[in-house]
Amino acid sequence: MGTPLIWLCLTLATFAFIRYFFNRSCCKLPGPSFLTVALNFQHLGTVHHPKLLLRWSKKYGDIFQYSVLGNRFVVFNTPETIKSCCSSDDRQNYPHGGAFHVYTHGDYGITGSKYKDWSEQRKLVVRSLRKFGFRGDEKSSQSLGQDVDRIISDLAMACNKPLNLEEWLQLPMMNMVWRMTVSSTLPEDRFPLLLRFQTLFGRSLRSSILLIFGPVFAFLKWELDFVKEYKRSVEGLRDIQKKKIDEHLERHDEGSDPNDFLDEYLTKMKQEGSKGSSFEGATGMKNLLATLMDVNIAGSATAYHTLEYIVLHLLLNQKIQDKVREEVEVAVGKDGKVTLEDTSRLPYTEACIMEMIRDFAAAPIVVKVSDKDSTVEGHFIPAGTYLISNLWGSNHRDDLWEEPFVLKPERFLDETGKHLVNTEKVMSFGAGRRKCLGYPVAKDMLILLISNIVQRFKILPHPEHKIATLETRMSIFQQAPEFTALIIDRFGK
Numbered sequence: 001m002g003t004p005l006i007w008l009c010l011t012l013a014t015f016a017f018i019r020y021f022f023n024r025s026c027c028k029l030p031g032p033s034f035l036t037v038a039l040n041f042q043h044l045g046t047v048h049h050p051k052l053l054l055r056w057s058k059k060y061g062d063i064f065q066y067s068v069l070g071n072r073f074v075v076f077n078t079p080e081t082i083k084s085c086c087s088s089d090d091r092q093n094y095p096h097g098g099a100f101h102v103y104t105h106g107d108y109g110i111t112g113s114k115y116k117d118w119s120e121q122r123k124l125v126v127r128s129l130r131k132f133g134f135r136g137d138e139k140s141s142q143s144l145g146q147d148v149d150r151i152i153s154d155l156a157m158a159c160n161k162p163l164n165l166e167e168w169l170q171l172p173m174m175n176m177v178w179r180m181t182v183s184s185t186l187p188e189d190r191f192p193l194l195l196r197f198q199t200l201f202g203r204s205l206r207s208s209i210l211l212i213f214g215p216v217f218a219f220l221k222w223e224l225d226f227v228k229e230y231k232r233s234v235e236g237l238r239d240i241q242k243k244k245i246d247e248h249l250e251r252h253d254e255g256s257d258p259n260d261f262l263d264e265y266l267t268k269m270k271q272e273g274s275k276g277s278s279f280e281g282a283t284g285m286k287n288l289l290a291t292l293m294d295v296n297i298a299g300s301a302t303a304y305h306t307l308e309y310i311v312l313h314l315l316l317n318q319k320i321q322d323k324v325r326e327e328v329e330v331a332v333g334k335d336g337k338v339t340l341e342d343t344s345r346l347p348y349t350e351a352c353i354m355e356m357i358r359d360f361a362a363a364p365i366v367v368k369v370s371d372k373d374s375t376v377e378g379h380f381i382p383a384g385t386y387l388i389s390n391l392w393g394s395n396h397r398d399d400l401w402e403e404p405f406v407l408k409p410e411r412f413l414d415e416t417g418k419h420l421v422n423t424e425k426v427m428s429f430g431a432g433r434r435k436c437l438g439y440p441v442a443k444d445m446l447i448l449l450i451s452n453i454v455q456r457f458k459i460l461p462h463p464e465h466k467i468a469t470l471e472t473r474m475s476i477f478q479q480a481p482e483f484t485a486l487i488i489d490r491f492g493k
């Protein structure tokens with residue numbers, strides 16, 4: 001057994017070594033050596049990956065390259081270089097294969113499709129989120145407002161005892177995104193399935209830096225078992241979606257007002273399902289299933305991990321928490337509900353949220369692949385190169401941000417303290433045409449939740465539990481560490 005394994009390892013190492021030299025000669029960017037990458041192999045695909053890339057960028061520059069198993073990665077480390085990288089349609093697409101391929105149904109949905117199809121699907125989602133989001137029609141904004149109220153009243157029930165926020169926030173926040181897409185909540189008994197999918201998808205994404213690009217791993221037994229379970233979880237989620245589609249089809253009436261993204265999509269399928277459209281027939285249905293999945297996964301996990309991290313920061317920084325509370329009380333009083341109309345009077349709260357989003361970056365690195373040979377800022381990038389936007393790294397550069405590891409909400413306020421500045425430098429939502437389409441929804445969701453939570457409750461460390469740190473974990477996206485909070489209802493309601 002030992003000898004074939006040694007031969008396999010030697011063959012792989014030789015193959016990787018030859019490709020490494022080939023890559024270096026056709027893409028003349030500076031970057032760490034074969035040995036340096038090998039010595040840091042264990043950090044790739046973990047929370048340490050963006051930190052490692054930030055360290056390397058100090059040594060090798062704003063754009064540098066490295067190779068793993070013969071695959072070439074070019075890393076972009078500043079807002080300017082990230083934007084330049086994302087400026088062309090030929091450098092916008094996510095790498096296919098592996099976990100992505102299963103969940104995008106092949107090449108469908110927003111993250112799976114390319115060019116025209118991607119643009120059509122994206123446009124419809126953007127329009128629907130505007131219509132059915134927090135600032136959308138009366139019915140949608142009211143329902144989402146009630147979801148926020150429900151989170152506050154649920155938290156009130158959890159006061160004065162040890163509270164694991166992750167468990168409390170996941171489901172209600174996922175449900176807000178479900179509401180925008182299918183105007184109902186996720187069946188509660190299906191929640192564990194969604195969580196399982198996220199864990200497996202996260203694990204595969206983490207290792208995808210190696211795995212989706214290195215099919216050699218696919219024949220390892222543990223990988224096969226893992227893939228089988230992952231596929232089962234995707235199928236389970238798809239069944240829920242299909243049920244929702246059937247329900248919508250039953251009551252779908254073209255003349256009536258749409259209630260959600262799904263209604264909009266079905267109307268589009270009927271009206272514009274012409275040849276070549278991404279909404280046409282079976283293609284349209286595959287795109288629908290994948291796009292629903294995209295929005296629900298990309299929208300809920302990022303948002304609740306970010307909210308949890310913000311709450312953790314507020315718990316660890318009582319002065320900042322008090323200042324947010326003071327601002328909310330001046331804007332709406334001690335117990336008036338905070339609505340979106342009030343948020344223009346909450347610049348400090350908004351600056352805090354922006355600072356914590358900068359520090360966190362739920363998706364710390366984003367990987368795309370170049371479809372054609374091209375040039376970025378004078379550097380030749382051959383087709384097939386993996387392009388890494390180091391979003392977290394860009395947010396922590398000391399030449400762009402004063403004391404980047406210190407929490408300073410004020411950096412986002414002008415001298416009057418009333419207006420936000422510098423927000424365009426924050427890369428946490430990506431850049432270019434593929435920038436996060438949920439940015440406006442995420443901002444509304446976070447400011448509504450944070451301002452209402454801080455107004456009503458005091459968030460404290462639990463005295464009987466170990467003090468929380470800011471050491472993040474990697475799940476599907478970056479995630480706050482586990483921590484236990486003590487929530488005190490300020491009004492004892």
Ligand code: HEM
Pocket residue numbers: 086110111122129177294295298299300302303306361362363366391428429430431433434435436437438439441442
């Ligand atoms: C704090 C919360 C959020 C963060 C930090 C975040 C971050 C990101 C990032 C970094 C990307 C990749 C951008 C790129 O490729 O350059 C992305 C894409 C995406 N996000 Fe978000 N996101 C958040 C919330 C949301 C929400 C609430 C939704 C939907 C309701 C959403 C839906 C999407 C979708 C569908 C994509 C893929 C866009 C495309 O490929 O064209 N995100 N997000």
